[in-house]
Amino acid sequence: MKKAKIKLDFDFQKGSVDKRIFGGFLEHLGRAVYQGVYDPDSPKADEHGFRTDVIKALQRLNLSVMRYPGGNFASGYHWMDGIGDISSRPVVRELAWQSIEPNKFGTNEFMLLCSMLGWEPMLTVNLGTGSPEEARNWVEYCNCNTGTKYADMRAASGRKEPYNVKLWCVGNEMDGKWQLGYVPAEEYAVNAQKTIKMMKDVSHIVEAIVCGSCSPSMSTYMDWDRKVLEYLGDYADYISLHRYVGNPSHDTNDYLAVGVSIDKQIEEMDSVCRFVQAKLKTRKRPCLCFDEWNVWYRNQEMNGKGKFAPHLLEEIYNMEDALVVAQFLNSFIRHADVLKIANIAQIVNVIAPVITTQDNVLIQSIFYPFEMISKRREGISLMPVIIGDTYESKNYGVVNVVDSSAIANDDFLHVFLVNRLMERLSVTIDVCAGKKSRIIFDAGEILTHSAPEAVNSCENPSNIMPCQIKKIKVDKNKILLTLPALSFLALSFKRK
Secondary structure (H helix, E strand, C coil): CEEEEEEEECCCEEEECCHHHHEEECCCCCCCCECCCECCCCCCECCCCEEHHHHHHHHHHCCCEEEECCCHHHHHCCHHHHCCCHHHCCCEEECCCCEEECCCCCHHHHHHHHHHHCCEEEEEECCCCCCHHHHHHHHHHHHCCCCCHHHHHHHHCCCCCCCCCCEEEECCCCCCCCCCCCCCHHHHHHHHHHHHHHHHHHCCCCEEEECCCCCCCCCCCCHHHHHHHHHHHHHCCEEEEEEEECCCCCCHHHHCCCHHHHHHHHHHHHHHHHHHHHHHCCCCCCEEEEEEEEECCCCCCCCCCCEECCCCCCCCCEHHHHHHHHHHHHHHHHCCCCEEEEEEECCECCCCCEEECCCCEEECCCHHHHHHHHCCCCCEEECCEEEECEEEECCCEEEECEEEEEEECCCEEEEEEEECCCCCEEEEEEEECCCCCCEEEEEEEEEECCCCCCECCCCCCCCCCCEEECCCEEECCEEEEEECCCEEEEEEEEEC
């Protein structure tokens, strides 16, 4: 049996874990909105048209912030189409996903959903076919007191008090040739500067998330980010990262090493931020916002063919995908000092942890690691030191057999472990909690399945789901574990 040893010291802290790294993403894409969160014709719909079974499932994820309305959709979206009386809103053909958009769900409906679920709204302005002034007007609609044109439009729609939206994405993937209105970095930077200045002039609470390069595989990677940040300077509060991963070669060993590349991407992007900060000689350094991330490689159907709510990007997730999602979150926690926001893409039907049928919802495998970590997210990220067996992966180099992160607070220590192996693994965790402190096992959950390609289905919805751990051996602050093959554990210890 292979072995790994993890050292955790309460004095070796990385930074406070921002609850906003447990965010989501809702785009007008496929059945994410219509037949997803919003389905007035469903017998399960509430008085607002929201599906109550979907709402109940999403509540379990304890999502903190929600990005809307896209994504690629945002680069052709005009927000005024989605306000006012629902019966008079225009039906349009949207070009990002070649679908019919009736605009029945817009700003007010999204804000109501955020209020119901305790989400902080995060809006994406249109810098593809839109203008800086259109973005400025949307800020006035959302954030200003009545007495001016767009704020009065909000009041006329039934909401007198401002929504006070802080987080605004300034465009989406503007270096991607698939994007409506994609441009070179220099042109994006000029347009973004005009937009952000107007937005912040309207509302001082605005925090701007500027477009980073879409992916490490892009030719624009790093160079785009440097150019944009150098031009924008202190106007940029955050810069975005996007990443989708998969296992098209069906190589589980290689796929489960992908977490090290997430670390690499975060650290490379942070290095750009540090470089620009030094070059501009400014105190302000933008933080990182990983506002699109997930497993996505199987379902590549992206053309709605002029239909309403077409079935697009409806990925079915398996056990190994769940372990990769856990590694994303572990990486975010380990980089708590620089990564402040992250949004799993997406939340319902479209590359999502929840799938709807006409009558039910299906909880997918990737739902569970998010839920297991999110409910243990309060505290400071500790820096794990891992010693022990490794293996060499085809695409990601040498990796530890275990992937780990940890969160500590005054009362608890939470430890998260992924066994990357298709065999059992012995793990010892040495905890240095201070001379007068000791840890006692409190609760834990394990998610595992012997088959990496196992999935949940309507016929077998409980094929993959977590089990409670009733007992863990702790000897003088040393935690002794045997991890099953292909497993993810979330463990909580009381701190005495």
